[in-house]
Amino acid sequence: xxxxxxxxxxxxxxxxxxxxxxxxxxxxxxxxxxxxxxxxxxxxxxxxxxxxxxxxxxxxxxxxxxxxxxxxxxxxxxxxxxxxxxxxxxxxxxxxxxxxxxxxxxxxxxxxxxxxxxxxxxxxxxxxxxxxxxxxxxxxxxxxxxxxxxxxxxxxxxxxxxxxxxxxxxxxxxxxxxxxxxxxxxxxxxxxxxxxxxxxxxxxxxxxxxxxxxxxxxxxxxxxxxxxxxxxxxxxxxxxxxxxxxxxxxxxxxxxxxxxxxxxxxxxxxxxxxxxxxxxxxxxxxxxxxxxxxxxxxxxxxxxxxxxxxxxxxxxxxxxxxxxxxxxxxxxxxxxxxxxxxxxxxxxxxxxxxxx
Numbered sequence: 001x002x003x004x005x006x007x008x009x010x011x012x013x014x015x016x017x018x019x020x021x022x023x024x025x026x027x028x029x030x031x032x033x034x035x036x037x038x039x040x041x042x043x044x045x046x047x048x049x050x051x052x053x054x055x056x057x058x059x060x061x062x063x064x065x066x067x068x069x070x071x072x073x074x075x076x077x078x079x080x081x082x083x084x085x086x087x088x089x090x091x092x093x094x095x096x097x098x099x100x101x102x103x104x105x106x107x108x109x110x111x112x113x114x115x116x117x118x119x120x121x122x123x124x125x126x127x128x129x130x131x132x133x134x135x136x137x138x139x140x141x142x143x144x145x146x147x148x149x150x151x152x153x154x155x156x157x158x159x160x161x162x163x164x165x166x167x168x169x170x171x172x173x174x175x176x177x178x179x180x181x182x183x184x185x186x187x188x189x190x191x192x193x194x195x196x197x198x199x200x201x202x203x204x205x206x207x208x209x210x211x212x213x214x215x216x217x218x219x220x221x222x223x224x225x226x227x228x229x230x231x232x233x234x235x236x237x238x239x240x241x242x243x244x245x246x247x248x249x250x251x252x253x254x255x256x257x258x259x260x261x262x263x264x265x266x267x268x269x270x271x272x273x274x275x276x277x278x279x280x281x282x283x284x285x286x287x288x289x290x291x292x293x294x295x296x297x298x299x300x301x302x303x304x305x306x307x308x309x310x311x312x313x314x315x316x317x318x319x320x321x322x323x324x325x326x327x328x329x330x331x332x333x334x335x336x337x338x339x340x341x342x343x344x345x346x347x348x349x350x351x352x353x354x355x356x
Contacts, residue, residue, distance in 0.1 A: 007249050012159035012231045013174045039172065041179045043219040043289040047227045050293070053280035053306050054223040055210075056238035058273045063239045064266050075155045078228070097134045136314060152206040156229050156248075161197070163204055164218055174229045176200050179222045181215055182207060195221050220284045239273070241263040281302040 043049070057063070104127055153162035154174065161177060163170045184198040195208040195218050208225075212218050227236050234254035236239045242265045245251045254260075265273075283304035288296050293303075 008231050009158040013229045014232045015230045016232045047223045048293045049287045051280040052224050052236040053277050054284040055220040058277045060273045061270045062241050101130050181218050186242040193218050216285050219289045276306040280306050
């Protein structure tokens with residue numbers, strides 16, 4: 001049986017251990033770290049909110065399609081895609097092509113309403129090439145033709161972050177990275193937020209590819225990754241890690257101590273998992289970031305009870321009004337952008353046809 005000391009490297013990140021890098025001189029800090037220092041995340045370093053279900057993939061139907069998925073290396077290391085990865089590059093190009101096809105479809109529909117259906121063949125030929133390109137890129141992305149390489153790696157077993165370079169790779173301790181909020185305009189012209197990790201003593205940085213609509217989602221995502229890398233804590237109790245929990249010594253010991261069912265997520269319905277995510281998102285959105293959990297509770301904040309599974313916690317009620325508010329808000333956000341873009345054009349086209 002592999003012991004904890006034999007499994008993890010000496011460089012593994014342990015939040016209970018004093019940081020050796022913290023004693024380094026301030027003049028060693030990198031230019032990028034100094035330039036961003038005025039805009040860090042609000043939350044304290046460490047795991048306090050613990051609403052990991054708010055930042056994870058809870059598609060249990062997809063994860064457990066088979067009786068038990070193959071055991072990947074999730075308990076040892078995970079990667080963040082970057083544009084240097086051919087598969088990620090094709091994926092971004094496919095999304096941009098899809099947006100172009102959608103926008104063109106709206107414009108062509110408006111043209112047909114104005115000039116009449118007689119020009120339908122001429123205008124639809126305009127979309128033939130981009131639709132073909134979109135379909136081809138989709139097939140290529142789904143196939144195994146592209147190699148999945150050139151990613152950032154976060155290694156729980158060694159505590160190192162691997163940043164690829166043209167020649168070799170750079171490995172830096174996770175504890176030397178600080179988290180920042182990166183805001184930018186997304187594909188649909190809305191504001192997106194992403195988690196950006198910047199090395200404190202150099203100009204190295206990496207960006208988590210997972211987009212967030214609100215800044216609190218970035219805070220929750222940062223806690224999720226801190227717990228993943230922290231060998232003093234078990235892996236976050238989310239569906240993707242269930243097949244490998246017993247392979248990580250700290251996580252296996254935690255599960256034995258707390259009598260966690262081995263097939264907890266495997267036996268949960270998709271509907272129940274969705275409700276757990278919504279309750280966790282509501283709790284994370286209302287969390288007073290910048291306080292530890294004890295201080296937050298004194299101010300009236302209450303956890304969802306689903307941050308790390310609920311086999312010892314209260315069940316989700318399908319009629320929970322707070323959960324339904326989260327569902328309604330997310331539905332409204334997903335439709336408001338396309339509706340605002342398309343509705344005026346279509347209404348004007350109908351008006352022209354009626355008046356003509």
